[in-house]
Amino acid sequence: MNCQQIDRLILQYCDNTLPPELRTEFIQHLKECSSCKNTLKLTLMENEALKSNDDIPSLPDDFTPQIMGIIQQHQDVLVEPVNHKPEGSKAAYYKRGLVISSAVLVAALALFLILPGRYTMPGHVDIAENDGVPQQITIEEENNTQADKEKANSGISGMADGTKSEVLDSVNAPANPAKHLPTAKRDLSEDQGNQSRMKPSPARVSIEDELQLEAGSKQLTPNNDHLYLQPVNLPQSYKLAQIISDAHDNLTFVYESSATNKKLKIHLSPIDLSESSERVVMLGKKAEEKTLMPQAEIYADTAQTVEEDKKYNSYNADAATNIAICKNDLRYNVTLIGTMSQQELLEIASLIDFKEGNFSDTKD
Amino acid sequence: MTLLSDEMLACKTLQGELSAFEELVNRYKNLIFTIVYRMVGQYQEAEDITQEVFITVFDKLYQFDSNKKFKPWIYKIATNTSISALRKKKKIITLNFDDTFSRQYENFRPDYSVDPEVMFERQELKEFINNAIIELPDNYRAVIVLRFQMDLTNQEIADVLGVTRENIEVKVHRARKALRKILIKKGEERGMKSELPAN
Numbered sequence: 131m132n133c134q135q136i137d138r139l140i141l142q143y144c145d146n147t148l149p150p151e152l153r154t155e156f157i158q159h160l161k162e163c164s165s166c167k168n169t170l171k172l173t174l175m176e177n178e179a180l181k182s183n184d185d186i187p188s189l190p191d192d193f194t195p196q197i198m199g200i201i202q203q204h205q206d207v208l209v210e211p212v213n214h215k216p217e218g219s220k221a222a223y224y225k226r227g228l229v230i231s232s233a234v235l236v237a238a239l240a241l242f243l244i245l246p247g248r249y250t251m252p253g254h255v256d257i258a259e260n261d262g263v264p265q266q267i268t269i270e271e272e273n274n275t276q277a278d279k280e281k282a283n284s285g286i287s288g289m290a291d292g293t294k295s296e297v298l299d300s301v302n303a304p305a306n307p308a309k310h311l312p313t314a315k316r317d318l319s320e321d322q323g324n325q326s327r328m329k330p331s332p333a334r335v336s337i338e339d340e341l342q343l344e345a346g347s348k349q350l351t352p353n354n355d356h357l358y359l360q361p362v363n364l365p366q367s368y369k370l371a372q373i374i375s376d377a378h379d380n381l382t383f384v385y386e387s388s389a390t391n392k393k394l395k396i397h398l399s400p401i402d403l404s405e406s407s408e409r410v411v412m413l414g415k416k417a418e419e420k421t422l423m424p425q426a427e428i429y430a431d432t433a434q435t436v437e438e439d440k441k442y443n444s445y446n447a448d449a450a451t452n453i454a455i456c457k458n459d460l461r462y463n464v465t466l467i468g469t470m471s472q473q474e475l476l477e478i479a480s481l482i483d484f485k486e487g488n489f490s491d492t493k494d
Numbered sequence: 495m496t497l498l499s500d501e502m503l504a505c506k507t508l509q510g511e512l513s514a515f516e517e518l519v520n521r522y523k524n525l526i527f528t529i530v531y532r533m534v535g536q537y538q539e540a541e542d543i544t545q546e547v548f549i550t551v552f553d554k555l556y557q558f559d560s561n562k563k564f565k566p567w568i569y570k571i572a573t574n575t576s577i578s579a580l581r582k583k584k585k586i587i588t589l590n591f592d593d594t595f596s597r598q599y600e601n602f603r604p605d606y607s608v609d610p611e612v613m614f615e616r617q618e619l620k621e622f623i624n625n626a627i628i629e630l631p632d633n634y635r636a637v638i639v640l641r642f643q644m645d646l647t648n649q650e651i652a653d654v655l656g657v658t659r660e661n662i663e664v665k666v667h668r669a670r671k672a673l674r675k676i677l678i679k680k681g682e683e684r685g686m687k688s689e690l691p692a693n
Contacts, residue, residue, distance in 0.1 A: 138667070141666065141667060141670065172674075173670075175616065175619055176619070176623060176670075176673070176674070176677070177642065178616070179616070179619045179620040179622075179623040179624075180623055180627075180638065180642035180643065181642050181643065181645065182620050183528055183643060185620070185621075185624060186527070186528050186531055186532075187531070187537055188524075189523055189524065189527050189541060189544070190541070193519075193523055193541070193544075193545075194516060194519045194520055194523065196545065197519050197523075197545060197548045197549070198512065198515075198516055198519070200545065200549060201512070201515070201548075201549065201552050202512070204549070204552075204553075
């Protein structure tokens with residue numbers, strides 16, 4: 131053992147934590163080296179001096195009462211605004227209330243005027259003939275009664291509860307759209323399932339709806355006035371096969387790769403700020419920003435999403451991920467599900483962008 | 495009340511019993527003041543910071559995990575509050591502990607051919623050391639104070655500072671090196687130069 135090693139082990143020796151074999155060598159070296167012996171002596175003296183606290187002054191006797199006084203005051207301050215609302219502020223308070231009420235009223239009016247252009251009224255679905263002329267049919271709304279449950283048990287899925295559904299048919303319409311309807315139905319259920327994580331809302335549709343949809347070799351097209359976010363910049367081989375929409379502004383775009391037959395589903399769901407504002411603030415501070423969720427969140431969500439998807443789809447998805455995006459001050463949670471590796475899905479997620487468009491855009 | 499553990503007292507405080515917090519203050523005020531005083535080196539400032547520590551503890555008590563020990567938690571607040579106060583005072587940002595400062599002390603290995611008892615009288619050494627601690631970088635100071643003044647193990651310091659035990663071992667070693675260098679410098683300044691061999 132040389133002096134350098136002694137220097138490195140000296141604190142361990144002083145702490146009595148040196149392994150026995152090293153300790154023997156250590157002591158042997160000290161016997162032969164006066165410099166290291168002095169170093170040890172100085173270290174021990176330093177230890178003693180460092181541990182000494184006899185120079186530390188005492189706190190004043192009233193230190194504890196002082197602290198408790200401050201804490202008591204602190205608590206009073208916290209309680210005060212609730213108990214003692216200044217009289218003078220009442221007018222301003224009511225004035226502010228009036229302003230807020232007016233704003234809410236204006237917003238409601240605006241929604242009332244705008245929404246009919248974007249969506250059909252509850253209970254109505256726009257269904258277009260193959261020639262693209264919109265035809266409106268009425269879906270009978272059903273309440274969530276015992277009868278509904280029985281229907282549900284008999285394997286009929288659908289939508290209800292005042293929710294309306296628009297199944298927007300594919301651009302690359304399949305030869306027999308009815309063949310794809312079950313997928314659409316499952317998609318709807320899944321959409322509702324995803325959505326239910328935020329807002330529980332069971333989905334149902336009547337038998338008539340089911341039949342009408344199935345009979346609908348009719349293509350289902352959206353109103354051209356509908357504006358929605360649409361994924362762009364996907365790899366070229368991915369062709370849009372289907373768009374599914376529901377009354378909660380949720381949109382699902384189903385893509386199929388012509389080259390590999392892989393399927394990719396992109397589900398856009400507006401984020402309810404009142405329920406998940408913290409997450410949104412974290413993920414979408416900048417407008418027009420696309421943010422991959424933290425890895426931990428991705429993996430937490432992935433397993434569940436894939437599992438849910440497997441329940442509802444004829445194909446087995448094996449990858450899923452989430453993105454949060456902000457467009458025009460609206461935030462969306464985007465879920466990508468695909469029959470591909472997680473790596474491949476993440477690559478696609480990093481490529482895609484979103485732009486506002488309507489159905490005619492999609493057709494292009 | 496005096497028989498209750500620190501953790502129980504913390505829980506009782508959260509339930510609204512201020513007397514439980516008073517007991518915690520009484521138990522820890524001298525320990526916390528010791529840490530803070532060693533960190534800042536001035537009585538009045540140390541007293542103010544100690545007050546701040548207890549107010550912070552009260553405010554953040556809801557964050558305390560009652561399954562863990564209270565002592566490391568309050569020591570952590572004391573250390574962080576002291577470092578924060580020192581940085582505000584100096585208006586400088588101290589570099590990462592292990593980077594710049596540590597390197598300059600790494601190879602400091604004087605040859606002690608003189609008996610240290612001849613170099614320093616014990617009382618004098620204490621004064622030198624207490625002054626030298628103040629000259630250490632903030633993070634070195636925290637480790638030295640927790641390790642020697644508060645007699646914590648490396649693992650306990652690691653828990654307080656939120657780093658690994660191995661990291662603390664390195665830090666303690668480097669902090670001691672730094673302290674030794676300052677100490678030798680002080681000895682030299684005092685006129686020990688002739689007695690100390692050149693490094």
